Amino acid sequence: MSSSQQPDPRDRPARLTVGVVGAGRVGPALAASLQLAGHRPVAVSGVSDASRRRAGLLLPGVPLVSPAEVLDRAELVLLTVPDDALPGLVAGLAETGAVRPGQLLVHTSGRFGAKVLDPALRAGALPLALHPAMTFTGTPVDVQRLAGCSFGVTAPEELRMAAEALVIEMGGEPEWVAEDRRPLYHAALALGANHLVTLVAQAMELLREAGVEAPDRMLGPLLGAALDNSLRSGDAALTGPVARGDAGTVAAHVAELRRYAPQTLAGYLAMARATADRALAHGLLKPELAEDLLVVLADSASDGTTGGTTGGPGADGPDADGPDEAQGGTR
Numbered sequence: 001m002s003s004s005q006q007p008d009p010r011d012r013p014a015r016l017t018v019g020v021v022g023a024g025r026v027g028p029a030l031a032a033s034l035q036l037a038g039h040r041p042v043a044v045s046g047v048s049d050a051s052r053r054r055a056g057l058l059l060p061g062v063p064l065v066s067p068a069e070v071l072d073r074a075e076l077v078l079l080t081v082p083d084d085a086l087p088g089l090v091a092g093l094a095e096t097g098a099v100r101p102g103q104l105l106v107h108t109s110g111r112f113g114a115k116v117l118d119p120a121l122r123a124g125a126l127p128l129a130l131h132p133a134m135t136f137t138g139t140p141v142d143v144q145r146l147a148g149c150s151f152g153v154t155a156p157e158e159l160r161m162a163a164e165a166l167v168i169e170m171g172g173e174p175e176w177v178a179e180d181r182r183p184l185y186h187a188a189l190a191l192g193a194n195h196l197v198t199l200v201a202q203a204m205e206l207l208r209e210a211g212v213e214a215p216d217r218m219l220g221p222l223l224g225a226a227l228d229n230s231l232r233s234g235d236a237a238l239t240g241p242v243a244r245g246d247a248g249t250v251a252a253h254v255a256e257l258r259r260y261a262p263q264t265l266a267g268y269l270a271m272a273r274a275t276a277d278r279a280l281a282h283g284l285l286k287p288e289l290a291e292d293l294l295v296v297l298a299d300s301a302s303d304g305t306t307g308g309t310t311g312g313p314g315a316d317g318p319d320a321d322g323p324d325e326a327q328g329g330t331r
Helices: 027-036 049-058 067-073 083-095 115-122 141-145 157-169 179-209 215-237 247-260 262-281 287-302
Strands: 017-021 040-045 076-079 104-107 126-132 150-154 173-176
Touching (some): 017 027, 017 067, 027 040, 027 049, 076 083, 104 115, 115 126, 126 157, 150 157, 150 179, 157 173, 179 262, 247 262, 262 287
Parallel strands (some): 017 040, 017 076, 076 104, 150 173
């Protein structure tokens, strides 16, 4: 059948009304994606001005109402609030009778599985944990990025097919995660994505200090190749002075960081030690070269001048209505 003969998504059976509680960067994007699949967003709640603007941008014409009214109007409810707020929100909605039997209740926290929705389950709701492993901007580009995005899926076994079907409708790839492995799963995403942002930001600052006018242009191809190689080859993709056992080069790095950017030194040493350990374990770093390298790292860490945390631009937390990624990606 050609694309011109495909049925309109709105003509499919089992189209659902959709509500969003917490108009952070994630909820409106997921609701907009579900709308493309033929579902109908009918209500959204948000507190801050930023969340209301996001809702207006991604879900134009959808009314802003209270969380209780969102549940009253919607058959499928997306709970897209920060992790720490989720248990209290679920308990409050269940205690006040806002949850209806047969209502699909979906949260997008990476940390929690389906059990955090147990109060709603006891009220008759159908609990699903769908965590998009993606970083979100709060703009329409997020909807496009969901195509091919993996979702960490956790649900009661009898709802597994329904959960996976919703992910597929949003253009994503469902990846089953056991309830007791959710925190480990989420830690892996935070390590790979959230910490990467910090590393890249620090690298750009150091390049500017070194006189590079366009650090983003310099880092882009290098980081892209490193990421692609590491995803394809794992530890075998490792290059650089630590993998080679160049203790003198690492010592020079340490001296320059201590002089120009002491706040980055602790992170550099921690990553260098972790890199050396992995290089040794995989036979990439020769033991006879590792000894001098590890001495440099140990001496640099023990002198007590590795710096500490500092404030800076963007120190404010994410929007109180929701996470800045996945409750995804990595959130």
